[in-house]
Amino acid sequence: MTKSIVTKSTLLMIILLAFIACDEQKKKRVLNFPKTDLASENLIPKPVKIIPTENGFALDEFTAIYTSQTGAGFEEVGKFLAEKIKSKTNMNIPVNVAEIDHMETVIYINKSDSTDLAQPEAYQLYITQDSIILNSNSAAGAFRGIQTIRQIIPETSNDTLASNPIWTIPTGKIIDAPQFEYRGAMLDVARHFFSVKDVKKFIDMLAYYKYNVLHLHLTDDQGWRIEIKSWPLLTEVGGLTEVGGESGGFYTQEDYKEIVAYAAEHHMIIVPEVDMPGHTNAASVAYPIFNGNGKKPELYEGTRVGQSTFATRKDTLYSFLDDVIGEIAAMSPGPYFHIGGDESLVTKKNDYIYFVEKVEKIVQKHNKRMIGWDEIGQANINSTSISQFWRHTDYAKDAIKKGMKVIMSPANRAYLDMQYDTLSKHGLHWAAYIPTDSAYNWTPEKYKGISKEHILGIEAPLWSETISNIDELEYLAFPRAIGYAELSWTTEENRDWENYKVRLANQAPFLDRMNVKYYASPLIDWKKSKYTYKEIKKD
DSSP: OOGGGOOHHHHHHHHHHHHHHTOTTSOOOOOOOOOOOGGGSOOSSOOSEEEEEEEEEEESTTEEEEEOSSSTTHHHHHHHHHHHHHHHHOOOOOBSOSOOTTOOEEEEEEEOOOGGGOSTTOEEEEEOSSEEEEEESSHHHHHHHHHHHHHHSOSSOBOSSSSSOBEEEEEEEEEEOOSOSEEEEEEETTTSOOOHHHHHHHHHHHHHTTOOEEEEEOEETTEEOBOOTTSTHHHHTTTSOOTTSOOOOOBOHHHHHHHHHHHHHTTOEEEEEOOOSSSOHHHHHHOGGGBOSSSOOOOOOSOOOSOOOBOTTOHHHHHHHHHHHHHHHHTOOSSEEEOOOOOOTTSOHHHHHHHHHHHHHHHHHTTOEEEEEGGGGGSOOOTTSEEEESSOHHHHHHHHHTTOEEEEOOHHHHOTTBOSSTTOSSOBOSSOOOOHHHHHSSOGGGGGGOOGGGEEEEEEEEOOTTOOSHHHHHHHHTTHHHHHHHHHHSOGGGOOHHHHHHHHHTTHHHHHHTTOOOOOOTTSOOOOOSSOHHHHHHO
């Protein structure tokens, strides 16, 4: 084979194989690692299978990352891993650099066509003293795999193995894949507005625990948070307020595209929600022609629900919604559009059903699958639409009878805005108090008689009536969102509270390094790191 026909991907594989074979002319260093146990690492979500081999891989200045060049997105996954290693260890790990004179260990992120990896987002890790080989059929699966690598990099280096700092990664094999394709959290930016920066940080945290969906509740009685160019008053008027009388805010279309792009970099999709026909006061203040409750709409800063509705029999309403859904759908590459549909208490039942059936067709026109809160199960809608079960078991089961899939978000188990207990600083408790153990100790696969075959996935919603900044958001979301990540990914037989709470306790150094203001549940024996982030960077 001549040099002219050697592809970059082939060259990288040759480099890798040459490295693993250990050229006899190069004398490799010998490191005496203490005995390791990959199975005892504090991985969340817990993988399907872990096989430890009790040795060590040296992550240090002599490590390089190589990626497959034949699959879209694999090089970006490698660069993402290098960036995260840099932020944790202050080491610059080269990605796809040909020179190997100084290299001792390699991380290879490989696109594999193995049928063992046929499940979406499946990956396998093979860790030896010399190499970490991450195999996946997709960049999304590779991205989930590098979160596992990130979690098994220790917080501090071992400075006794060699003259340079080494972060010892335990050796072995990990076989892993998610049980549910939809693993989501929801953030209500309507009751209180959260900046692009805040949303990005939330995405950072969710991606680390292998979430793949962020659902944004963009509109409600208290505010309209997404710019619609064809109907500018929605934000110019409807975006002025929020709960408690603050100034509100909204995302320009460029802001929203920035969030969508950032999510995509983390192999997550944004599910946009425009809540209707109830929860529509902000829209009706902007355009009173669409108001249907017979009262003059005024800007609203309270928390009561159920008093608003669109005029569902007005034909012009559906032209308006076609514009709104069309503009948002065009900026949202994910397959879903959420229409809300909950708590339309002053909408007559026949009007509600008429509305949902009309809006489903608009959503489908814009090439999206409709999601709605479980009340939409009353309508005669398509089996491709999805019911989000939050409260009404009968409505969710009506949806299943229509052949629809269900997203599990029962309020008394999965709502992140519920208080932990009577002493919680933030949150509500109308559905339940949800301490850290209750958030984990339930079985979504069997909840209320809804079987796994009918479940698309799990979502943990965070409503924002009682929170107004990122610190308060994090207090309610963490650590419970970490438990929901495991419920979404890990099968029932592989979950155990006693084991999970040990792994959760050991998330404290990461949470601290990320400056997450989590709720330090007294149920957990939190393991604090003796090093601060600044001290690690000085190493």
